[in-house]
Amino acid sequence: MNILDKITLDKRKEVTLRKSLIPTSQLEKSVLFNRPTISLANNLKNSKSGIIAEYKRRSPSKSVINNGLNVQDVAKGYENAGVCGMSVLTDGKYFGGSLDDLLTARGSCNLPLLRKEFIIDEYQILEAKAHGADVILLIAAILSRDEIKLFSEFAKRLNLDVLLEVHNEEELHKSVMPSLDMLGVNNRNLKTFAVSLETSKSLSSIIPDEFVKVSESGISNIEAIKELRPYGYQGFLIGENFMKTDNPGESAKNFISLL
Numbered sequence: 001m002n003i004l005d006k007i008t009l010d011k012r013k014e015v016t017l018r019k020s021l022i023p024t025s026q027l028e029k030s031v032l033f034n035r036p037t038i039s040l041a042n043n044l045k046n047s048k049s050g051i052i053a054e055y056k057r058r059s060p061s062k063s064v065i066n067n068g069l070n071v072q073d074v075a076k077g078y079e080n081a082g083v084c085g086m087s088v089l090t091d092g093k094y095f096g097g098s099l100d101d102l103l104t105a106r107g108s109c110n111l112p113l114l115r116k117e118f119i120i121d122e123y124q125i126l127e128a129k130a131h132g133a134d135v136i137l138l139i140a141a142i143l144s145r146d147e148i149k150l151f152s153e154f155a156k157r158l159n160l161d162v163l164l165e166v167h168n169e170e171e172l173h174k175s176v177m178p179s180l181d182m183l184g185v186n187n188r189n190l191k192t193f194a195v196s197l198e199t200s201k202s203l204s205s206i207i208p209d210e211f212v213k214v215s216e217s218g219i220s221n222i223e224a225i226k227e228l229r230p231y232g233y234q235g236f237l238i239g240e241n242f243m244k245t246d247n248p249g250e251s252a253k254n255f256i257s258l259l
């Protein structure tokens with residue numbers, strides 16, 4: 001069983017429990033539920049840097065990245081650095097995140113926020129909206145084409161942007177549909193956790209032009225961005241490279257200044 005299958009199995013149990021504790025009617029009453037959202041896709045189209053900076057404490061491939069920094073300081077630092085958007089991991093078991101992190105980020109900055117989560121149920125999209133997200137992630141490896149259609153159309157009705165993540169050509173062919181805004185290629189091999197920019201490069205030509213292309217994972221220097229841009233990438237999701245430092249905002253600022 002690969003790591004995504006393991007996470008998804010746990011996620012189904014978690015979502016069943018969450019649904020029994022907080023009804024959807026309560027989520028829809030959140031003051032954030034009707035706030036106007038900010039489009040990450042539009043920001044990326046109009047940006048020079050294209051950086052989406054992530055708040056990440058730990059991951060299945062790194063047991064500790066940063067435990068000492070609070071979300072508020074990091075969100076403010078990223079905004080000050082001039083990033084296009086912020087990604088907040090909300091999975092607790094494998095990444096040490098939470099919906100509270102998303103809420104805190106929302107209260108701390110005006111950046112478009114991506115709820116980085118393993119979405120397997122519409123309920124999680126309502127949670128995302130109720131906690132201040134502007135964008136949701138859908139992962140092709142754990143969803144059928146019908147689910148991608150159902151979840152992305154549901155998100156669009158809530159005025160959320162949709163970032164669809166793929167790892168290979170098969171996932172890409174299965175997923176392309178008009179209700180997506182951005183297509184993300186994850187450079188991390190989920191069996192070995194090795195990262196290679198070649199994944200983004202090799203899939204770029206088969207991503208239709210109407211989608212904003214995002215390269216995800218393993219981006220640790222500006223040379224990587226310079227290598228990926230000629231392949232049409234306008235978005236670059238960076239977590240560990242910033243979060244492993246004492247001051248992720250400052251680190252993002254220096255990074256952007258060199259682009």
Ligand SMILES: O=C(O)c1ccccc1NCC(=O)[C@H](O)[C@H](O)COP(=O)(O)O
Nearest residue numbers: 059060061216217218219237238239240
């Ligand atoms: O980061 C992991 O180890 C991981 C393992 C299994 C599924 C997802 C995983 N990460 C989620 C992400 O997509 C990354 O946090 C994001 O792309 C940023 O990556 P990085 O810049 O390499 O921290």
